[in-house]
Amino acid sequence: MTPPLRIAVAGLGTVGAAVVDILVSKSELLSERFGRDVTLTAVSARDKSRDRGVELSSVAWFDDAAEMARMANADVIVELIGGEDGIAKAVCENALSAGRHVVTANKALLALHGTDLANAAEQAGVALGYEASVAGGVPVIKAVREGFGGNQITSIHGILNGTCNYILTTMRLTGRAFHDVLAEAQELGYAEADPTFDIDGIDAAHKLALLASVAFGCEVDFDAVHVEGIRHISAEDIAFAEELGFRIKLLGIANRTSDGVEQRVYPCMVPMDAPLAHVEGVFNAVVVEGDAVGISVLQGRGAGAGPTASAVVSDIADIARGSIVPVFSVPVSQLSKSRTVSIESRRGPYYFRLMVLDRPGVIAEVSAVLKDEQVSVESLLQRGRSEEGSVPVVLTLHETEEANVQRALDRISALDTVVEPPCMIRIEHL
Amino acid sequence: MTPPLRIAVAGLGTVGAAVVDILVSKSELLSERFGRDVTLTAVSARDKSRDRGVELSSVAWFDDAAEMARMANADVIVELIGGEDGIAKAVCENALSAGRHVVTANKALLALHGTDLANAAEQAGVALGYEASVAGGVPVIKAVREGFGGNQITSIHGILNGTCNYILTTMRLTGRAFHDVLAEAQELGYAEADPTFDIDGIDAAHKLALLASVAFGCEVDFDAVHVEGIRHISAEDIAFAEELGFRIKLLGIANRTSDGVEQRVYPCMVPMDAPLAHVEGVFNAVVVEGDAVGISVLQGRGAGAGPTASAVVSDIADIARGSIVPVFSVPVSQLSKSRTVSIESRRGPYYFRLMVLDRPGVIAEVSAVLKDEQVSVESLLQRGRSEEGSVPVVLTLHETEEANVQRALDRISALDTVVEPPCMIRIEHL
Numbered sequence: 090m091t092p093p094l095r096i097a098v099a100g101l102g103t104v105g106a107a108v109v110d111i112l113v114s115k116s117e118l119l120s121e122r123f124g125r126d127v128t129l130t131a132v133s134a135r136d137k138s139r140d141r142g143v144e145l146s147s148v149a150w151f152d153d154a155a156e157m158a159r160m161a162n163a164d165v166i167v168e169l170i171g172g173e174d175g176i177a178k179a180v181c182e183n184a185l186s187a188g189r190h191v192v193t194a195n196k197a198l199l200a201l202h203g204t205d206l207a208n209a210a211e212q213a214g215v216a217l218g219y220e221a222s223v224a225g226g227v228p229v230i231k232a233v234r235e236g237f238g239g240n241q242i243t244s245i246h247g248i249l250n251g252t253c254n255y256i257l258t259t260m261r262l263t264g265r266a267f268h269d270v271l272a273e274a275q276e277l278g279y280a281e282a283d284p285t286f287d288i289d290g291i292d293a294a295h296k297l298a299l300l301a302s303v304a305f306g307c308e309v310d311f312d313a314v315h316v317e318g319i320r321h322i323s324a325e326d327i328a329f330a331e332e333l334g335f336r337i338k339l340l341g342i343a344n345r346t347s348d349g350v351e352q353r354v355y356p357c358m359v360p361m362d363a364p365l366a367h368v369e370g371v372f373n374a375v376v377v378e379g380d381a382v383g384i385s386v387l388q389g390r391g392a393g394a395g396p397t398a399s400a401v402v403s404d405i406a407d408i409a410r411g412s413i414v415p416v417f418s419v420p421v422s423q424l425s426k427s428r429t430v431s432i433e434s435r436r437g438p439y440y441f442r443l444m445v446l447d448r449p450g451v452i453a454e455v456s457a458v459l460k461d462e463q464v465s466v467e468s469l470l471q472r473g474r475s476e477e478g479s480v481p482v483v484l485t486l487h488e489t490e491e492a493n494v495q496r497a498l499d500r501i502s503a504l505d506t507v508v509e510p511p512c513m514i515r516i517e518h519l
Numbered sequence: 520m521t522p523p524l525r526i527a528v529a530g531l532g533t534v535g536a537a538v539v540d541i542l543v544s545k546s547e548l549l550s551e552r553f554g555r556d557v558t559l560t561a562v563s564a565r566d567k568s569r570d571r572g573v574e575l576s577s578v579a580w581f582d583d584a585a586e587m588a589r590m591a592n593a594d595v596i597v598e599l600i601g602g603e604d605g606i607a608k609a610v611c612e613n614a615l616s617a618g619r620h621v622v623t624a625n626k627a628l629l630a631l632h633g634t635d636l637a638n639a640a641e642q643a644g645v646a647l648g649y650e651a652s653v654a655g656g657v658p659v660i661k662a663v664r665e666g667f668g669g670n671q672i673t674s675i676h677g678i679l680n681g682t683c684n685y686i687l688t689t690m691r692l693t694g695r696a697f698h699d700v701l702a703e704a705q706e707l708g709y710a711e712a713d714p715t716f717d718i719d720g721i722d723a724a725h726k727l728a729l730l731a732s733v734a735f736g737c738e739v740d741f742d743a744v745h746v747e748g749i750r751h752i753s754a755e756d757i758a759f760a761e762e763l764g765f766r767i768k769l770l771g772i773a774n775r776t777s778d779g780v781e782q783r784v785y786p787c788m789v790p791m792d793a794p795l796a797h798v799e800g801v802f803n804a805v806v807v808e809g810d811a812v813g814i815s816v817l818q819g820r821g822a823g824a825g826p827t828a829s830a831v832v833s834d835i836a837d838i839a840r841g842s843i844v845p846v847f848s849v850p851v852s853q854l855s856k857s858r859t860v861s862i863e864s865r866r867g868p869y870y871f872r873l874m875v876l877d878r879p880g881v882i883a884e885v886s887a888v889l890k891d892e893q894v895s896v897e898s899l900l901q902r903g904r905s906e907e908g909s910v911p912v913v914l915t916l917h918e919t920e921e922a923n924v925q926r927a928l929d930r931i932s933a934l935d936t937v938v939e940p941p942c943m944i945r946i947e948h949l
Binding site: 122374390407418 | 537541545548549551552553554650655656657658661662665666667668669670671736794797804809810811812813814815816817818819820823825826828829830831832833835836837840841842843844845848849850853
């Protein structure tokens with residue numbers, strides 16, 4: 090039998106503790122499955138005295154995770170500290186330069202330094218596992234890199250942030266306002282005290298950059314991702330979406346086109362019969378389109394200790410079995426530098442909600458602008474009278490180029506009869 | 520660079536031709552991804568002269584696939600002939616005993632001889648890849664065996680037969696009868712001329728036996744699968760299901776319980792908010808429940824040349840990379856002999872549709888039987904009057920043991936006022 094695979098874990102939060110628990114409590118099963126023993130040899134965390142519900146007395150303790158990455162008696166360093174720089178980066182760099190495999194759940198780090206770290210791993214001939222960084226326990230990286238390895242992937246898109254999906258689902262089910270639901274999500278632990286990364290789409294963008302890279306074999310390019318969050322989505326928009334036969338979802342969308350790679354994160358309306366329309370609450374789902382396989386959907390819990398630990402252990406399993414795949418599907422030297430397709434050239438349908446003064450002639454003014462910008466209206470909904478003097482006008486537009494839409498929106502905003510900045514939501518027939 | 524991996528393909532139907540096409544037309548991409556060249560060296564099929572749209576002049580031709588499996592200049596034999604015995608079995612056995620890897624899409628063969636073939640592969644130290652045998656191009660075997668490798672899997676269930684799902688979906692959307700829709704599916708090529716394997720649940724049962732084995736680490740035991748098909752499902756039942764908030768799906772369900780392993784294929788009602796309720800048409804989906812990862816859903820086209828070839832190539836990729844995993848998750852010697860839990864001990868809710876004479880006292884008779892068999896009614900729906908004299912009575916039952924339900928059904932069938940055999944459909948809150 091192959092000698093045991095020695096594991097050191099940096100970061101013992103809920104995920105780290107769950108990883109340790111699986112390695113220890115299932116050691117016999119894992120050894121049967123992986124063909125060798127997997128042994129926890131070292132850990133590092135901030136507070137040695139804290140009770141994490143796992144027995145660590147026989148394991149080396151390091152106060153300094155970066156030192157552990159260099160010095161521990163370990164073949165694999167599991168980085169679960171988080172953060173796009175600082176100690177997490179040092180841990181990964183030290184481990185790779187010492188010729189140790191790295192497994193991480195850190196999407197921010199990889200979105201910003203993925204190509205460099207992949208290069209370091211390749212030079213050292215070791216693995217850089219990051220299954221846990223996207224869609225929790227759903228093996229989407231493995232599916233793309235191995236399961237769909239015979240395909241040219243043309244699109245990869247999905248619901249990549251459970252916090253946003255929970256908020257949007259709850260807003261729909263309760264009719265409550267964004268800030269109200271966000272506050273509740275924070276109380277329940279579904280959203281961070283500082284929710285910026287989640288609700289402004291940054292976390293989803295980190296994940297999308299990794300998915301685009303592994304699906305298309307291009308360098309990781311987080312700066313090329315167009316990012317919009319969900320702060321501006323109102324309960325009213327969600328209700329109008331429902332009426333029009335759509336659900337609003339924050340999607341990450343990466344397409345390979347003849348002009349280059351599109352990478353976009355924004356809230357959009359998806360038709361009720363799309364697979365993603367029914368992915369609700371904290372669930373994540375990723376849709377992969379390959380030239381041979383067609384459309385495939387992978388769905389599951391996008392976060393949490395158990396799912397994340399499950400993904401970390403699957404990366405450890407691959408290392409235990411000696412299955413090392415190029416980090417982003419092809420060797421780093423073969424990764425293409427993706428040409429970015431800007432959001433201005435998006436073509437698709439759109440939804441507008443305008444709050445307008447309740448007086449004659451407003452629709453005529455708006456229509457004139459739209460006509461002038463060659464934007465063609467598919468449906469128009471004007472509803473009721475208002476005491477306060479403003480009423481919503483909801484428009485859906487036929488397929489149009491985003492640049493025209495933006496010009497039209499600017500001009501509509503400037504109309505005296507339009508009393509709030511218009512709300513624009515893209516419609517995606519995915 | 521590692522020497523090329525040499526591939527021989529037995530069977531050049533649509534799937535075989537699609538595999539050959541991927542290997543030839545994407546050779547450069549595959550070589551980048553797999554770290555070595557993959558070369559088609561031999562093929563075997565019935566008719567050498569047929570044009571399959573692929574260039575085969577530089578490839579050795581064998582009239583006898585079983586001979587090719589022994590003699591070809593190949594590392595991997597791809598078996599795409601099909602059938603649970605005969606030539607397909609000889610091809611796989613010959614290849615394994617000659618120390619060659621086997622990749623197959625043949626669920627029937629593996630469901631009946633899986634443990635023996637796995638043993639032969641293990642003795643020879645080669646791979647037996649069967650990703651293509653379940654859920655088309657969706658990498659569900661890889662997900663279970665590798666992606667969820669840190670989990671104890673407690674349940675695996677799903678829509679495993681696209682033909683049945685297409686028929687049930689079309690019946691729901693059009694209100695048409697089973698035989699009518701089946702005939703259309705045959706015309707469209709979604710159902711075979713002899714549809715028995717599909718519509719009687721046998722194909723789904725083959726797949727379920729493989730999923731249970733790989734998920735629970737037990738020997739493949741096709742005979743232990745309780746199988747019912749969809750012939751008895753009427754348009755009326757589908758409409759009643761809709762009214763009660765359910766969809767009818769043919770599911771394969773495997774659960775690991777403290778009493779043993781449950782393996783069942785039957786049409787059942789799933790609530791509208793279940794992930795499987797929205798998997799429609801020819802799509803397949805598999806739900807995996809693991810103790811760490813929770814619930815994960817994998818969905819895609821369950822058949823067709825492209826998806827099946829995609830899965831075949833993913834198995835070839837693993838072999839090219841030297842990633843060989845125990846066929847059913849653990850070495851054959853460690854596979855448990857599963858104790859089978861019989862269908863009689865199923866506990867769950869049920870739906871009955873009875874066609875009864877439209878006269879007073881019928882409900883009282885039926886209710887008396889149910890009370891006597893300790894079966895508790897959740898809802899009862901009696902609708903309209905009939906010219907012909909019989910009307911449907913629809914009942915849903917609270918959670919009950921199947922043995923009681925069967926006794927009640929036998930007694931209800933025998934009532935003079937019940938004019939047709941009752942239709943019973945299990946309700947699954949998955």
